Amino acid sequence: MRPFSVPSATRRVGAAAAGVVLLAALLPAQAQAAPVPGAVTGATDSKQQRRADYDSRQNLAAAAAAQPTAALSRAVVPAPAGNAVKTLRDSLGVQGIVDIDRATGTPRRVAKLDGFLTGPSTKKPAKIALDYVKAHPEVFGIDAADLATLVLRQDYVDVEGTHHLSWVQVADGVPVFGNGLKAHVTADGRLVQVDGSPLKALPSSAGAAKVSATAARAAAVKDVFGTSTAKVTKTEGGKTTFSDKGNAKQVWFQTASGPRLAWQTIAVDEGYVHVVDAASGEVLYRKSTIANDRADVWQNYPGAPKGGKQQPVDLAGKGWLPNNARVLSGNVAHVWSDVNDNDLPDASEEVGPSGVRSWNYPFVDFNDEVGGLCSDAYPCSWDPETPNSWQTNRKQNAVQLFAFLGTFHDHLKAGPIGFTRAAGNFEAQDGDAVQGQAMDGANTADGLPDANHTDNANMNTPPDGIPPVMQMYLLSPGPSSVAANTGDEADVVFHEYTHGLSNRLVVDADGNSTLSDQQGGAMGEAWSDFYAWDYLVAKGLEKDTAKPGEVLVGKYWTAGGTIRYEALDCPVGSAATECAGTPGAGPGGFTYGDYGKIYAGGPEVHADGEIWAQTLWDLRQAVGSKTAQSIVTRGMELSPSNPSFLDMRNSILAADLVVNKGKNAKTIWKVFAKRGMGYFAAAIDGDDAQPVEDFSTPPSANTPRGTLKGKATDSDTGAAVAGLTVAFGGHASGFAGDYRATTGADGTYTISGIIPGTYAKVYARGAGYDQVVKTLSINSGTKTENWSVRKDWAASSGGASIVSFTGVDYTPYGCGPNELIDQSQLAGWGSEIETEAGQNAVIRLSGTVDVSELVINPSATCGDDETASTGGYRVETSVDGTTWAVAASGTFPAGTVTPTPVALAAGTGDGIGFVRFTMLTSQGQDAGLCPAGQPPTVSGCVFLDSTELAVYGQAG
Incomplete structure (x- = not known):
């Protein structure tokens, strides 16, 4: 929805608007307001109207998808590359993946879900990976000369001993943005996966940039209607650093005409990463680094039955604060009360000790002043009718937020999660401790917060080495909410912190987050729900018994209700009141087929994220908390760019293979199949808002196969249509035995090796032709199916x-x-x-x-x-x-x-x-x-x- 003055009750989510999220008000699920169009998570303050993420490389993939002959020329023909791709796919078996990136013609992912790509080895991990790439030059598009352009950016060893290696392609001293090479090698030298979509050819010389670093950053700021006036503080080693701690550096960026010299800019104060053409100043890429949440109000709040009372904690002893600190600034975070929302720790906003080496600030409730839902069980922390009432608990809240940040930092850093410094966590010794802004904007309307500074929380996560910013807001009271403070709630802080985890682990070869606005964005919200509640239940602060509907997100804010549509622990088919669902999705736990149907307005990351969150909770119940923590985190590290739910399912299977030798594979498949993410589930990519669910586990490798053949003709002319793609949804994106073909000059096609069954999304499409989708039943024989397609001029x-x-x-x-x-x-x-x-x-x-x-x-x-x-x-x-x-x-x-x-x-x-x-x-x-x-x-x-x-x- 675009900005205008119509009351929020008249607005609804635009199903097709990429990157649209709800930012107007953190309301209960049944009373949600409409999103701001093109907004991205985190826009709740003066930057409320934020621009949607943009990647011009998606045009390359879209063009390839619209013109199947061109796409296949990169991935399938001409020989020997096409033969090599097919040979490698076939060699990996039924659960093998050779997923070709349409934009580059190189692998987005090569893996084998039921095994490893190579056996045990005593060679160095980098050599194991590069030897595999060398053995398949036609597949990866990299020859010996190209290998010389690779620079090892990171060899990160996770807590299970697996090496996660990332190489950046470099030409004439300039690195490639986004594309590169990644590989994952177990402690005993087995190659798990290779991914990254490297570029096949790079220019030999960069030449001179016509646009300066400063001009490129200015273009980036202008592109997002920004107001930043950050100045250059240092130019060194090809990088220009600015006063907001952001920077600009030259990169190669893939375009339709090949790699172009560009500037990558990071504007921390605006919350964006850009790539700007170094010759024209054109914006080629834009990504918000802010992850926001509408409904992140969790238990462990003042008044909670467990964990609701103030208890002493040694901030210095835990390593969070240095001895005799004068403000809340240590290795894990710097917290201040940014009540004027200028993003700076003004002296009056810092919080110091209450006494000698003491930070004791008691919580004072406003129950009598506010009334409504305020009670000892759900105490209010300020009075929205009294200017500056928030001052009473300002210092208490900042100390509380700081302690929460330290607690979750330590939890995520420890095994089996292992979000360590090497993995990209947030510590001052690496220059990126969390910058926590408590009560953000509380004094933006004469002692009160204005409408842009209530009912929300967000986490802005730039790439590794630049501090993330977490903003916490006051909550306003309503018929189903209390006047509280997001910084007082453990889970809202943990939820926001987990956005940092996912955005630092699901990255491209250069460390940039690749979580999309559709399925990737939904999983971002779901991971945040999952990690927060997994911690609370594991610590005994919340319970999760066999009874469904106990894991209710947002009890404090809603005084005993929830701000999600359903509880996290709602099994499929549950009749529990807390699992009532929505009119679009129906009752019972959500499944993959409910994507885009949970929220009445269409796809929405928080609503659709409930599918993934409930699935992960099922996984936790099936394999236990520790195992789930391990394989879900390792799955993030094994993720390809712009993942779909199915990509992450595969990554979790691969992670279990690494961590547990695959002993949980059958259980994992059953969990995902139960939620509609079975073997035949379909999604084009992470931006697919209409995935197809399936509830089956993988078929046997020796299952008899069938064949589909036929002819495509133009419905208006009757002429044969060449170059049309005929494919099976869910089996046309890299799995071994792809079910797809391209019609020849006479319009005919043949697809063989099909597992018998009923397929809900068999489609025919091509450049300029409307897509035709059919449901087909395939047996072990040969089926003829002709296609009549219509050209839209x-x-x-x-x-x-x-x-x-x-x-x-x-x-x-x-x-x-x-x-x-x-x-x-x-x-x-x-x-x-x-x-x-x-x-x-x-x-x-x-x-x-x-x-x-x-x-x-x-x-x-x-x-x-x-x-x-x-x-x-x-x-x-x-x-x-x-x-x-x-x-x-x-x-x-x-x-x-x-x-x-x-x-x-x-x-x-x-x-x-x-x-x-x-x-x-x-x-x-x-x-x-x-x-x-x-x-x-x-x-x-x-x-x-x-x-x-x-x-x-x-x-x-």
Whole structure:
């Protein structure tokens, strides 16, 4: 949802807007407000309107996916590379993975879930890994000369003795951003996995950058509407350091034209990592380093039955503070009360000892002043009606936050988790102790917090070596919440801290976090829930018996309720009240098929994260806390970039193979299969918001196989369609025995070696053709299935483009004009009501066409409610893009939110090359919901949207 003044009750999550998360208010699940569009986790203060993550390399993968022939030319043909990939896949068996990155044509992951890539060895881990790469040069795209460009960045040994090695590719002294080589070798010399998607060719010379480091950082700050004025403090060793402790350095960045010289900038005070083209200043990559949470209010709060009373702790004895410290600053953290939200520890905001080597600040409740849900069991810590009341517990809260940070630092550092210094944890001796900002923004409205400084908490995690920032806020009271403080709650702090763990372990070869906004983002929230509650239960601070529905997140804040839709310990099919589910997902524990259905507005990282969190809790119950801690953490270290739930399932299986010799493999498969993440579950990648669930465990290797063959034809012309991909969802992304083929010149294809069964997502798609999905039952014989596909001449994947458009560009929020022609009924074009002329977009078709049908889906997008759907519209056509004819006009009736054919006037659809679509009014306007002079009450009074436009016909 984009920023505007419509009350939050009228807003809803945009299902297609990448990176959209709810930031408006930390409300219980049944009363959630809408997200800010394009926002990323953590935007709760002056940086509330944050830009969505962006990676131009995704365009390379998207182009490859839209043009299967081109994609396969990198991964399958020509020989010998294609043969080598197939040979390696086949050699690894049924549970082998050779997952080719479409953007680079090199492996995203090579692994074997039921074994190792190599046997035991006494060689050095680096040699073991590089020897394997040398043995498969056609697969990895790296020859002897390329190996010389690799620089070992890290050889991190985890607590189980496994070496996690990362090599950065370097050319002319400049490292490659993101792409590189990673490998994982056990203590006894077995190669577990190789990943990283290295680049096949690098320039020999970098040349001179036209854009300076300072200018690149300025471009990055401008890109996120930032206000940073950080100055250069040092330039040394090719790196420019700034006063916010961020930096800029030159890197190579993969583009469609090959690697380009660029600047990687880290702006700590803005909370972003950028890559900026060194010649043009163009932003090539943007990633927020902030991880935020809406609903992170856990037990171990004041008044809790266990762990709810203040007890003495030796801050210096635990190594958290130096002896005779004057402020809360030590090896694990620096905590101050950032009540003015300037991100600086002002002298008045620091907290010192209460006496000689004493930090005793008693907690004072505000139960009588606030009333409502405040009680001895759920005490309030401030009075929102009294300015500066938070001052009473300010010092107590800062000390509490500091102790929580030290506690969880030590817990994660110890085995079997092992988040050590080598793994990238947070310690002052490495220059990156957590910067804890207690009561952030409490004094931003004359002694009270403004609306942007309540009901939230966040963790900003830059790459290793730069301090993370944790911001904790006051909680405002409501019908189902108490006036409390997030820094007083163990689990909210532990949850935020775990964002740092996941963002430091799931990284590319250069150490940058690769957790996506969809499934990766959901797992980020789930890991935070899991690690926090695993600790509380393991320490006896909370109970988890055989009774379902006991692990309720947010008891303190909600005075005994929960801020999640379900408890973590809800088994599939449970009838417990705490496992009631949602209308979209149904009751009982969540499964993979519930992805995008838990929250009514569509995919949402906190809601969808409950699927992963419940699965991990099942795993904990099945294998025990310690084993789960071990293999879940090791799984993060073995993760490929931008992981899906299925990628992480595979990583956990691989971790168990390393740690426990695979003895838990059957149990792990059963746990994941029970939650719909079985062997045949399907997800394209970590950004897939519509995965397909499956409940089966791996088939036997000697299971009889079947064959699928047939022909693809154009439904409008009847002609054979070449270059079309026919594939099985879940079996077309790297597993041994991929079920996919490309149609030949005559439109025919053959896929062999198929395990018999019913497959829910068998699809045919290609550049410019609408995807066709079928459910097919395959037996051990041969099945013939023909495909009739339709070419959309307005589809961007086929070469159509947006020539021009009017209105605000909401591309950063995932709903720009290009989404109108992306062949998706989820994402769309969102604009604003500005003039009576409406908003228009001009589309250059992929060729000249005699139109047989034009279809428009006028539904709202970008998080708007249905009233923002297009009502009045006009369609104009043109041969040359200059001379236009009105082809159709009218009004979509209220409630029209599906693809709707629009009839064109005679002669206006013959031999056209351009279409101009104008949104004139919203359905809310047409329904009289937006009286003049009145404040808007629905989205359709402000916004004007359409989801998709398609053009069908024959070449003219």
